[in-house]
Amino acid sequence: MNGKNFRLPARRLATVATATALTAGPLVLAAGPAHATGDEGRASAVVLRTGLDVSLLNKTVNVPLAVSLNEVQAPQSAEKSTLTAELNGVDGGKPFSVLSAEVASSKATVEGGKAEGYTNLAHAKVHVPGLPLLSLIEVGQVTSKATCEAGKEPAASSNLLGDVTVLGKKVTLTAGGTTNVEVPGVGDVRLDYSKTENTSRTAAATALELKVSVNPLKLNVAEVEGTLTLAEATCETPAAQEEAAPSADPGTEPAGDVKPQGEAADEGLAETGGNSMTPYIAGGAVALLVAGGGAVALARRGRS
Numbered sequence: 161m162n163g164k165n166f167r168l169p170a171r172r173l174a175t176v177a178t179a180t181a182l183t184a185g186p187l188v189l190a191a192g193p194a195h196a197t198g199d200e201g202r203a204s205a206v207v208l209r210t211g212l213d214v215s216l217l218n219k220t221v222n223v224p225l226a227v228s229l230n231e232v233q234a235p236q237s238a239e240k241s242t243l244t245a246e247l248n249g250v251d252g253g254k255p256f257s258v259l260s261a262e263v264a265s266s267k268a269t270v271e272g273g274k275a276e277g278y279t280n281l282a283h284a285k286v287h288v289p290g291l292p293l294l295s296l297i298e299v300g301q302v303t304s305k306a307t308c309e310a311g312k313e314p315a316a317s318s319n320l321l322g323d324v325t326v327l328g329k330k331v332t333l334t335a336g337g338t339t340n341v342e343v344p345g346v347g348d349v350r351l352d353y354s355k356t357e358n359t360s361r362t363a364a365a366t367a368l369e370l371k372v373s374v375n376p377l378k379l380n381v382a383e384v385e386g387t388l389t390l391a392e393a394t395c396e397t398p399a400a401q402e403e404a405a406p407s408a409d410p411g412t413e414p415a416g417d418v419k420p421q422g423e424a425a426d427e428g429l430a431e432t433g434g435n436s437m438t439p440y441i442a443g444g445a446v447a448l449l450v451a452g453g454g455a456v457a458l459a460r461r462g463r464s
Contacts, residue, residue, distance in 0.1 A: 201275035201398030205266035212386035277393035290382025302367035308395035314363035347374030367391035
């Protein structure tokens with residue numbers, strides 16, 4: 161009877177001790193530096209984007225004029241440089257040139273905790289159907305830049321160099337302002353120059369945004385209405401990396417020659433494949449040995 165009474169507690173003791181050691185082990189091993197990486201950020205840039213509606217032959221034919229030139233997006237860095245944008249199906253089946261330029265480039269990058277979009281357009285002419293000989297707008301040079309860097313305020317800006325001509329009229333633009341150009345018998349254009357938007361994590365810059373309404377001599381041969389954007393750049397700030405400190409009892413200090421967690425192991429441990437976690441693993445093994453030895457001793461006493 162006595163043997164049976166002692167055998168069951170001995171097995172329970174071994175089981176409980178083993179479970180306790182194995183449960184405590186992972187909690188110690190899991191403690192350590194941790195890096196939380198969030199969104200890596202975004203950037204985009206585009207030289208030209210149109211959202212125009214072209215009505216032909218007294219609105220019997222409607223053709224959406226949706227064109228984008230050199231549109232790029234990151235996280236994967238990208239760069240494009242195409243100097244012309246053409247549209248088919250609105251000029252008697254022949255290709256219609258919407259934009260031509262000497263320089264038309266866009267770039268979007270995300271790297272090193274910084275996202276940036278950049279656009280450069282120089283010596284450019286924009287045409288719309290119905291006005292084959294008269295440019296909707298001509299610009300000397302416009303640039304837009306949006307920069308979002310971790311730990312800093314997002315920034316966006318646009319710059320204008322040289323003259324701007326709208327429907328044959330030279331105009332003077334004010335940053336952040338609106339200019340209206342009306343040409344009798346041709347149409348009217350509303351321009352917004354250097355539009356910028358900023359939030360705590362994003363920035364956007366548009367060099368020129370045009371609201372267009374063109375109907376030459378009110379003939380309804382080719383009526384064009386809608387919006388047109390030149391030189392746009394946007395960005396979104398990458399999430400900052402955070403490093404969690406090792407969890408430790410604030411009232412304890414390392415004893416003897418045992419290295420605190422996170423410090424480099426000494427040469428002896430490195431040569432034998434050990435590291436800073438070796439003392440904890442060894443402690444777990446000792447706990448298992450002690451628990452097993454106690455169980456065996458109790459079992460032997462139960463048999464005697």
